[in-house]
Amino acid sequence: MRFLTKLSLPLLVGSLWAEGGVANLSVRPEAQPKTVALFADFLYWHTSETVDWAFTLSTVGNSTNTSYKTFSFDWAPGFRVGLGYNMEHDQWDTRASYTWFQSKAIALTSGSVTPAFLSARLSLLEPFARGKASLNLHYNMFDWDLGRQFLVSEHLLIRPAIGLRGGWISQSIQSYWSKPSLFDLFTVTARERIKHRFKGGGPKGGISGKWGFGDFRKSAFSLIGEFEAGYLWGHWSIRDKFTDLFNTEINIFTDDRNFGSFVLHTFAGLGWDVNFNCDRSHFSFKVGYELEDWFNQFQIFSDTSGSQNNNLVLQGLTANLRLDF
Numbered sequence: 001m002r003f004l005t006k007l008s009l010p011l012l013v014g015s016l017w018a019e020g021g022v023a024n025l026s027v028r029p030e031a032q033p034k035t036v037a038l039f040a041d042f043l044y045w046h047t048s049e050t051v052d053w054a055f056t057l058s059t060v061g062n063s064t065n066t067s068y069k070t071f072s073f074d075w076a077p078g079f080r081v082g083l084g085y086n087m088e089h090d091q092w093d094t095r096a097s098y099t100w101f102q103s104k105a106i107a108l109t110s111g112s113v114t115p116a117f118l119s120a121r122l123s124l125l126e127p128f129a130r131g132k133a134s135l136n137l138h139y140n141m142f143d144w145d146l147g148r149q150f151l152v153s154e155h156l157l158i159r160p161a162i163g164l165r166g167g168w169i170s171q172s173i174q175s176y177w178s179k180p181s182l183f184d185l186f187t188v189t190a191r192e193r194i195k196h197r198f199k200g201g202g203p204k205g206g207i208s209g210k211w212g213f214g215d216f217r218k219s220a221f222s223l224i225g226e227f228e229a230g231y232l233w234g235h236w237s238i239r240d241k242f243t244d245l246f247n248t249e250i251n252i253f254t255d256d257r258n259f260g261s262f263v264l265h266t267f268a269g270l271g272w273d274v275n276f277n278c279d280r281s282h283f284s285f286k287v288g289y290e291l292e293d294w295f296n297q298f299q300i301f302s303d304t305s306g307s308q309n310n311n312l313v314l315q316g317l318t319a320n321l322r323l324d325f
Contacts, residue, residue, distance in 0.1 A: 035282070035324045037084030037095065043290075045316035047073040047103040052302055053133045053175060056111040068116075071105035071135045075316065078102065078139070086324060094146045099167075101139040101314065108132050115177060116302045119242035119250040120192050125177070128190075133175035139314070141167035145204070157210045165230045165263075166201025169297065169312070190244040196300055200234030200261055210271060219274040224286055226267040234261040236299045254301060262295045267318065282324040291315040 054069040082097030113131040120126070145163025152158055173194040181188050206228025214221040240252035269288015276283065297312035 034088035035086045035280075037086060037093075037322060037324045039082050039084065039095075039097075039320060039322035041080035041099075041321075042319045043078035043080060043099075043101060043316065044075060044318075045078060045101060045103070045290075045314050046075050047105070047137055048311075048313040048315070049073075049135075049137075049298055050310045051135060051173070051298060051300070051308065052116050053107065053135075053173060054109055054113055054116050054131050056109055056113050057127070058111060069107060069109050069131075071107050071133070073103050073105040073135075073137075076101070076103040080318075082143075084324075090148070092146065092148050094144070096144045097142070099139070099141045099143070101137075103137045103139075105135045106133070113177070115175065115192065117173075117192065117194060117240055117252075118301065119240045119252045120175075120177070120190070122250050122252075123190065123242055123244055123248075125179075125188060125190060125244060127179070128177040128188075129179040131175060131177050133173060136172050136174075138170040139167075140169075141165065143204075155212045157212075158207060159209070160205075160207045162203070162205045164201065165204045165232060168197065168199040169294070170198075171196040171298070173300075188245060190242065192240070192242045194241075194300060195237070195239045196298065197237045198234055198261070198297065198299075200232035202230060202232035202260070204228055204230030206265070208267075218276070218279070219272060222271040222273070224267070224269050224271045224288065226265070228265040230263045230265070232261045232263065234259065238300055257299060261297065264291075264293045264295075266291050269318070277325075280325075282322075284322045284324075285320065287317070287319045289316070290318040 051071050052068045056067045058065045078101030080097055080099040082095055084093060084095030086093045110130045112127045114126045143165050145161040147159045147161030149157050149159045175192045177190045179188050208226040210222045210224050212220050212222045236257040238254040242250040267288055267290045269286055271286035273284045292314045294312040296309040298308055298310040300308050302308050
């Protein structure tokens, strides 16, 4: 994240050595007509979130070693679609978008395995010989903002904006446990399912910048940087259900939680803009690295490490197509 901040900052401060010449009309706000914008993003993101779902014990000599088991996510695709409107009066613009992303992690372990969550510990069946768990993340977020572009120099544009963000993030953990029974007569099995749901909404604000570094006929190339912060009033719902081979159930109901959720968003990349239809229409493409950090998003209580107020980080490649007409 420090790398993205360092890369974005120069784009938002200014162009101290821009030479003469007129940048392409596609990046000059005074040429903005009253138009509608359609845009779509392809996302290829990686999820990072620390979740201790089990631990194993091993004995070496006179010492016992504890190894905590966490999830490791794969890269996964997603998308963002949106609609915008460019106002001719005073060059204001507004846009709204919806972002969809899903990710999954699968983990396995064996040995002297102890589940991390409370309902499994209350079953008194531990330790198990084998454990398997999966974590499914479902991310759905809506954004709206209102901003205005300012031409700082002949080649540099900045756009401060304010807006609203709201949506929901659902996470579910499913785990399966097994061990041989006494005298190996049968296999003791059990399963556990934890549902972790967040929904919230609130204000956001940020700034983006575009520095044009090359023109060719009616097209322009640029460096792009974005930084945004949001504060959402959130509601967390957490449920934990454990079932053994005799269908005996243990349910843990955690009190719902309501407090603010802070999120940071940044993007750094390259852009290409072109005008057509006698400069009345505009097409743009940008590609770069995007990062979104949700502070204290994971709120499950673990019997091994207590309350897990862990960050949820989504980051990876974003490619954007936009048409103004």
